[in-house]
Amino acid sequence: MEVLYLxxxxxxxxxxxxxxxxxxxxxxxxxxxxxxxxHSVLMDDDTPAATRKPPVAAPPGxxxx
Numbered sequence: 001m002e003v004l005y006l007x008x009x010x011x012x013x014x015x016x017x018x019x020x021x022x023x024x025x026x027x028x029x030x031x032x033x034x035x036x037x038x039h040s041v042l043m044d045d046d047t048p049a050a051t052r053k054p055p056v057a058a059p060p061g062x063x064x065x
Contacts, residue, residue, distance in 0.1 A: 025031070
């Protein structure tokens, strides 16, 4: 029973630290764009520079994409 006098305050301190860390990361922009980095890895251009085709220029007067 006496161990509860130690465990309850200790658990409250651990929860307070976890909440403080969460809000600190949230304010720092850690959770701003969780999907963008995942898509950038999939859409990364891994072809070597020597084998890449140059982009095709649009004809004059064509609307932009």
